[in-house]
Amino acid sequence: MPEQNLEILRASITDLETQTAHLEAELAEITSKLKNDPNTTVRQHIRLLHEYNEIKDVGQGLMGMIADARGVRVVEIHREFGVREKD
The missing domain is CATH 1.10.287 (Helix Hairpins)
Incomplete structure (x- = not known):
């Protein structure tokens, strides 16, 4: 059971890292368009x-x-x- 929880947490961390990368890329794109x-x-x-x-x-x-x-x-x-x- 603990290994299953660990895998769930790792998957959650990976998902959050992916979301963070997407948001940082979006922020960079928007910031580059600022005058x-x-x-x-x-x-x-x-x-x-x-x-x-x-x-x-x-x-x-x-x-x-x-x-x-x-x-x-x-x-x-x-x-x-x-x-x-x-x-």
Whole structure:
């Protein structure tokens, strides 16, 4: 009985090694098709998000100044410029 269990385990290990080899080959193929290194892409996206947030903050500040100058609420300026709640 122990030898039978050992053979089952060996077959299972062989099957898992085969699956691992297939997955590694698939990963290599997909990675080779990437335009850039994934870490480079992530860093670029983070940089772009920071830049977007800075621009958005400036825009919000300008709309606040316009609202103050006109003596209206910022939400009214948002409506005037077509800025939606989720923008």
